[in-house]
Amino acid sequence: MTEIEAIKARHSVRSYKPQMIEPEKIIQLRAKVSELNAESGLHLQFIEDAGRIYNNLINRARGLGSAPSVIACVGRASDDLEQKIGYYGEKLVLFAQSLGLNTCWTGGFNHKTISAEVAPDEKLVIAIAIGYGKDQGKVRKSKTFEQVVEAAGERPDWFNQGVEMALLAPTAINQQKFVIKFADGEKVEFIDKGGPFSKVDIGIVKCHFEIGSGKKI
Template sequence: MSEIDAIKERHSVRNYTPERIQAEKIVKLNEKIRELNEAGNIHLQLIEDAGNTYNKLFNRVAGLGSAPSVIACVGPDDETLEQRIGYYGERLVLFAQTLGLNTCWAGTFNKKNIGADIRAGERIVISIAIGYGDGKGKPHKSKTMEQVIDAKGDRPYWFNKGVEMALLAPTAINQQKFLIRLNEDETVDFVDKGGVFSQVDLGIVKCHFEIGSEREVTI
């Protein structure tokens, strides 16, 4: 499965079966995590037993209490951390999709119970529930391309393809509060329009745009 296929097939899943992730997939996930942690200067951690991470009432109502495992999204606390978590965390989410696993970005969780290793100078930003979904999730309602771009004149194919994939990016409460600007020199700017976890969202959007456009973005 290509990353484009993974983007198209992946939807947020909040309800999970009791099945544990097989050992060989755990190995592959941890190998990918090591690669992404090194590339992004972050500290993603796969915690096989989610335990009471999602024991809050909101999580139980939403179904996340059934998630067997969780990814703790941790990293050195600086002004770029949330974007880096979004970008590299989504790389991991898409990799998990290629392994037949389902995921859900979750900002509401029990930080005391997640069991993450948070070192001096680090901060936990968000969590990702992971396991085998009781269903594959559903596509979210999306804005149109024209609602999220600022571009004058003809738009190159690569830009349109990047925006198409960006519109499939998961964002907090499906807010899609971002703008993608095409400059005259064909450089691209990503604008954060605010909102809860908007910097994490922007990192995820950049990940999708990069995959769709096949042009490197700056994190």
């Protein structure tokens, strides 16, 4: 499965089967985590047993209490930490999709019960539920191309393809509070319009755009 195929196949899943992830897939996930941490300087962590991190009433009602495993998104505090978490966390999400696993970005979880390592100079930003979903999720309503793009003049195909994939990016509460600006035939800028976890969202959007456009921004 290519990354573009993974983007098109992947939807947020909040209800999971009791089935644990197989040891061979855990090995692949841990290897991918190590690769992404080495590239980014982050401290992403795959935690095989999610335990009780989704034990509050809202998460149980949504089905997240059934998630068998979790990815803790941790990194050193910095101005770009949240965006970096979104970018590299989404790379891990798409890799998990290629393994036949399902995921859900989760901002609400029990920070006291998650068994993540967080150094004094680090921050636990967000978590990603991971396992085998009871279904494959569903397509969410999306904004249009015109609602998220600011561009003057002709737009090249690579830009349009990038936006197409960006519109499939998961965002908090499906808010899609971002704008993609295009200028001078090559300059791309991602604008954060604010809201819960919007900086994380920008990182996810940027990841999708780069995969769709085939360009490093």
